[in-house]
Amino acid sequence: xxxxxxxxxxSAVNEVWRNRNFALILFLVISIGTLVAGWYWPRVYxxxxxxxxDEQNILQPLMEGTAVATDVKNLAKNAKQLLxxxxxxxxxxEYMSEDVSGFSLKEKDQxxxxxxxxxxxxxxxxxxxxIEYKSxxxxxxxxxxxxxxxxxxxxxxxxKRLESQSAYDFIATQASNYHGKLRGSExxxxxxxxxxxxxxxxxLNTVVARILELQRSIEETExxxxxxxxxxxxxxxxxxxxxxxxAYLTEEGQxxxxxxxxxxxxxxxxxxxxxxxxxxxxxxxxxxxLRIKMENVRNNDGSKIKQIGSLxxxxxxxxxxxxxxxxxxAALKTRLKATRNLLGDEKVRARxxxxxxxxxxxxxxxxxxxxxxxxxxxxxxxxxxxxMNIDVANQGLTLKIQEMAVVPVRSVGLRLMHIxxxxxxxxxxxxxAIAYLMSMLDGKIRSIAMLQNTVSVPVLGAVSVxxxxxxxxxxxxxxxxxxxxxxxxxxxxxxxxxLRLVVQGN
Amino acid sequence: xxxxxxxxxxxxxxxxxxxxxxxxxxxETNSIGEILKMNVGKLFSFQELDKKKIVYxxxxxxxxxxxxxxxxxxxxxxxxxxxxxxxxxxxxxxxxYFARNLAAVTSFDSTKTSLLIDCNxxxxxxxxxxxxxxxxxxxxxxxxxxxxxxxxxxxxxxxxYRCIPSGNTTDETEEYFTHPxxxxxxxxxxxxxxxxxxxxxxxxxxxxxxxxxxxxxxDQVIVVIPYGKVGQEEMNSAEKMIPKDKxxxxxxxxxxx
Numbered sequence: 001x002x003x004x005x006x007x008x009x010x011s012a013v014n015e016v017w018r019n020r021n022f023a024l025i026l027f028l029v030i031s032i033g034t035l036v037a038g039w040y041w042p043r044v045y046x047x048x049x050x051x052x053x054d055e056q057n058i059l060q061p062l063m064e065g066t067a068v069a070t071d072v073k074n075l076a077k078n079a080k081q082l083l084x085x086x087x088x089x090x091x092x093x094e095y096m097s098e099d100v101s102g103f104s105l106k107e108k109d110q111x112x113x114x115x116x117x118x119x120x121x122x123x124x125x126x127x128x129x130x131i132e133y134k135s136x137x138x139x140x141x142x143x144x145x146x147x148x149x150x151x152x153x154x155x156x157x158x159x160k161r162l163e164s165q166s167a168y169d170f171i172a173t174q175a176s177n178y179h180g181k182l183r184g185s186e187x188x189x190x191x192x193x194x195x196x197x198x199x200x201x202x203x204l205n206t207v208v209a210r211i212l213e214l215q216r217s218i219e220e221t222e223x224x225x226x227x228x229x230x231x232x233x234x235x236x237x238x239x240x241x242x243x244x245x246x247a248y249l250t251e252e253g254q255x256x257x258x259x260x261x262x263x264x265x266x267x268x269x270x271x272x273x274x275x276x277x278x279x280x281x282x283x284x285x286x287x288x289x290l291r292i293k294m295e296n297v298r299n300n301d302g303s304k305i306k307q308i309g310s311l312x313x314x315x316x317x318x319x320x321x322x323x324x325x326x327x328x329x330a331a332l333k334t335r336l337k338a339t340r341n342l343l344g345d346e347k348v349r350a351r352x353x354x355x356x357x358x359x360x361x362x363x364x365x366x367x368x369x370x371x372x373x374x375x376x377x378x379x380x381x382x383x384x385x386x387x388m389n390i391d392v393a394n395q396g397l398t399l400k401i402q403e404m405a406v407v408p409v410r411s412v413g414l415r416l417m418h419i420x421x422x423x424x425x426x427x428x429x430x431x432x433a434i435a436y437l438m439s440m441l442d443g444k445i446r447s448i449a450m451l452q453n454t455v456s457v458p459v460l461g462a463v464s465v466x467x468x469x470x471x472x473x474x475x476x477x478x479x480x481x482x483x484x485x486x487x488x489x490x491x492x493x494x495x496x497x498x499l500r501l502v503v504q505g506n
Numbered sequence: 507x508x509x510x511x512x513x514x515x516x517x518x519x520x521x522x523x524x525x526x527x528x529x530x531x532x533x534e535t536n537s538i539g540e541i542l543k544m545n546v547g548k549l550f551s552f553q554e555l556d557k558k559k560i561v562y563x564x565x566x567x568x569x570x571x572x573x574x575x576x577x578x579x580x581x582x583x584x585x586x587x588x589x590x591x592x593x594x595x596x597x598x599x600x601x602x603y604f605a606r607n608l609a610a611v612t613s614f615d616s617t618k619t620s621l622l623i624d625c626n627x628x629x630x631x632x633x634x635x636x637x638x639x640x641x642x643x644x645x646x647x648x649x650x651x652x653x654x655x656x657x658x659x660x661x662x663x664x665x666x667y668r669c670i671p672s673g674n675t676t677d678e679t680e681e682y683f684t685h686p687x688x689x690x691x692x693x694x695x696x697x698x699x700x701x702x703x704x705x706x707x708x709x710x711x712x713x714x715x716x717x718x719x720x721x722x723x724x725d726q727v728i729v730v731i732p733y734g735k736v737g738q739e740e741m742n743s744a745e746k747m748i749p750k751d752k753x754x755x756x757x758x759x760x761x762x763x
Contacts, residue, residue: 444734451758454738458755460577466559466570
């Protein structure tokens with residue numbers, strides 16, 4: 001069984017009691033020692049001011065959508081950077097001239113460095129910069145903190161003014177740049193227009209419509225030509241079947257027809273009448289006369305026949321139609337050719353219009369882009385001008401002292417009270433702590449449990465304290481002495497507190 | 507030492523007046539004379555015992571009394587093992603205080619008597635506690651053959667409680683406890699009265715060779731462990747020295763100056 005926590009604490013208390021004189025001396029030494037240390041502990045006074053800074057960069061709202069302003073990230077770092085220059089140093093040395101009177105250059109340099117590096121510039125929240133200075137002198141703390149605060153504000157304002165001025169200048173330069181560009185594109189557009197008079201946005205459409213019309217006309221003409229060709233072919237085939245002169249065939253045929261007709265009549269008559277019948281004889285005579293006539297017709301030559309025969313009217317009709325169609329065909333062919341020429345011309349024109357259009361589009365685009373940007377820049381330039389004017393007039397200042405640096409009344413950090421309270425507690429605790437650690441670490445036998453753990457023979461028990469009357473008196477007198485010491489220490493503490501609070505006022 | 511006084515005391519011892527009931531002894535001594543009465547009859551008052559830090563019945567040190575009694579009951583009651591040595595692991599362990607009180611609680615029992623022998627040659631304490639300065643003791647007996655056992659046994663001022671101081675001889679070179687006369691003394695004391703419990707107040711076992719010699723003559727050993735002074739190593743080496751059959755146990759002395 002190991003020694004329990006309770007055993008250890010009991011042992012510690014026991015040890016303290018055993019070495020009570022030593023413990024008392026330790027208590028006195030520590031409590032008085034810390035009191036003295038607390039009295040002489042350097043007092044640090046801190047003075048600080050808080051400045052609210054509008055974090056927005058002036059370029060940001062002005063250039064919104066057009067340019068991205070650099071992010072103002074570490075406000076405190078920027079502030080420190082702003083105040084780290086030679087200018088600040090000179091101003092500080094001038095401001096603190098009483099403190100640095102009679103200093104050599106090197107000492108002044110050292111003074112500046114000490115002051116600057118002891119000045120804490122911290123970001124304590126969104127847009128809040130805290131400027132803090134700590135020193136042993138409350139008035140100096142306030143002066144330095146106030147100095148750096150004022151300087152920070154004036155430098156920031158100046159910087160801001162410069163910033164808005166440069167923002168305006170920048171935007172103005174950009175605007176004039178774009179103005180030149182816009183003028184150039186306008187000029188180019190004008191030149192192009194004068195060179196390509198026909199080049200209007202609708203001309204291509206017209207040409208295309210015309211081409212389509214011409215093509216349609218060609219197709220129609222071609223159709224007509226083929227129609228006429230077919231008709232001509234028909235007429236020709238008809239013409240080849242018709243005799244130019246129809247008279248020859250008609251006369252002989254007429255004669256034969258008459259003969260045949262008369263013979264028919266004759267045959268009919270013969271069926272009833274004899275050849276001697278007058279009618280039969282007349283008919284026979286007529287037939288003979290017709291036959292002679294037909295013989296004459298047959299024996300005649302062609303010219304004789306022509307003269308004799310008449311022209312075929314159908315043939316005539318067809319011939320006239322044919323010649324009419326031929327005339328039409330010739331006319332159509334001429335029209336087709338002319339139309340084709342026109343189509344070729346239109347196509348050439350369409351091509352030239354296309355290339356001109358592309359160029360025009362580019363020029364127009366350039367012009368539009370330049371115009372847009374220029375217009376925007378003009379607006380922004382006016383904004384920038386207003387911002388600049390506001391900053392010049394210190395009206396748009398976004399720095400505000402949230403908390404002024406004041407002369408600190410109380411010191412910060414470890415103060416007498418803290419040190420002495422800690423010392424008093426330490427003085428009480430130390431003997432017990434030592435005893436406790438000793439009990440825990442030295443491995444000596446301090447309890448029945450530990451003894452039982454150590455030996456194999458029976459543990460018969462523990463002999464406790466025999467406090468007789470003499471011991472009681474001794475213990476009582478020792479406790480009285482210890483109480484007296486404690487009282488003395490408390491009185492000493494109270495006296496020191498009184499000195500510090502009432503006499504020194506802090 | 508006064509010869510007359512010695513003679514009277516021897517007579518008293520021989521008459522065994524000292525070893526009976528104290529009151530009867532008191533009556534006897536009254537009849538013998540004033541010197542005898544002064545020597546054996548004077549009992550310490552409760553105030554005196556309290557001053558000497560010796561427990562007594564009805565003492566207001568109830569806790570201490572209770573603890574001593576507990577330890578007493580743990581010891582063997584075997585009459586052949588009535589020599590108990592009390593030693594310690596380091597100087598100022600309170601072994602003498604313990605031995606003294608153990609003897610005292612033993613004497614509470616009216617059928618028993620206690621005898622405390624001071625073998626702490628370097629730091630004798632019985633003579634001062636029991637006011638026996640300049641009385642004959644163990645060393646005197648060993649070196650002077652004319653002194654008898656009875657010469658060195660003294661009344662302690664407590665009923666049924668006798669003691670032998672270390673004596674006045676200061677010859678450091680002598681090995682007293684290996685001396686045959688010491689053994690004889692012990693045998694005499696041990697065997698003479700069966701109801702007697704002998705307690706030897708021995709020096710620290712790790713510091714003194716005497717104690718190791720005394721181990722041979724004692725029957726039971728109790729080691730007093732001083733609070734917060736010894737560690738496991740010392741405990742172990744002491745355990746190795748003491749024979750197992752004699753080692754009755756250890757006692758933690760919680761209060762050591």
